[in-house]
Amino acid sequence: MVFVWNGLGFMIPVIGIGSLIVAQYSVNSMMGDSRYYSIMGWPKLAGFALAGLLTFGFDEWLRLRFVQEAHQQGLDLDTAVRPVHSFFFIPLKYWPWLFLGIGFLAMFMPAKS
Numbered sequence: 001m002v003f004v005w006n007g008l009g010f011m012i013p014v015i016g017i018g019s020l021i022v023a024q025y026s027v028n029s030m031m032g033d034s035r036y037y038s039i040m041g042w043p044k045l046a047g048f049a050l051a052g053l054l055t056f057g058f059d060e061w062l063r064l065r066f067v068q069e070a071h072q073q074g075l076d077l078d079t080a081v082r083p084v085h086s087f088f089f090i091p092l093k094y095w096p097w098l099f100l101g102i103g104f105l106a107m108f109m110p111a112k113s
Contacts (some may be wrong), residue, residue: 007085011058012095016051023047041107048103052096059085059092 003010027043028034037043062085070080085092 003087004089005085005087007083008058008062009085009087009092012055012087012092015054015058016048016099019051019054020044020047023050041109044106045103048099048106052099052103055092055099056096059096062092 003013005012023043023046024037027037027040027046063082066080066082067077070077087095090098
């Protein structure tokens, strides 16, 4: 499979997969059942929501870093070109909403028995 990204866009699947792994291990350990994450839908929504929050925070951090670097270099923010960070041609700023939407879809998908 070919993955296409620009800038730090490769971090998007890292954040997403990491969030789902954290959600799975934390929910299974809290509930005491290793199948709970697979059976119920809400833990997947929680994992994707965590991925969305982390992706949003990552995007804000990159924006703040760009503003600080532009200010240090004396550049005008209106004319400075901001680096593009994307994954599969989708800019980083849209991924939190995509993660949330995917989480709602995963929540209502039937579980495998």
